[in-house]
Amino acid sequence: MKHTLFAALLLFAICPVAAQQPPAEPSSAVLQKCLLVTPPNIWAELKLSSDQLHRMKFVQEACREECTAAGAKGDPDSISHSDGKMVMDDVRNVLTGDQYRGWLAYCASRPTD
Structure with a gap:
């Protein structure tokens, strides 16, 4: 009986925490695709400073160059030859x-390609 009660209490203690988990972030490939097509008006809506805007243009260009170098258009599962970690780290560091x-x-509101 004690084991059943303990298991039930443990289950109730864990369930609310699991229910409050934030939604999973989209994959790096999805975010890189979104980064490549994010227009200037979105950055303006997000109220980027002039320095942030300047830096994001560099990040977008680096992503574009990396994807072009990798020939990403031929590979539907990956947009770059790497895992995109460096590009996404740059995005997180700028914003x-x-x-x-x-x-x-x-990015979540955009239709999928």
């Missing part, structure tokens, strides 16, 4: 937490 979450929301 504030709120801006990054806003950009993720924009």
Whole structure:
């Protein structure tokens, strides 16, 4: 009886935490595709400073060059030859937490390719 009660209490203790987990972030490939097509008006809506905007243009260009070098158009599963970690780290470093979450929301609202 004690084991059953303990298991039930443990289950109830864990379930609310699991229910409150944030949604999973899209894959790096999806975010890289979104980064390549994010227009200037989205950055303006996210209120990027002039420095942030300048840096994001460099990040977008680096992503574009990496994807072109990898011949990503022929591979539907990956947009770059690497895992995209460096590009996505750059995006996270340029944007504030709120801006990054806003950009993720924009990417999630886009129709899939």
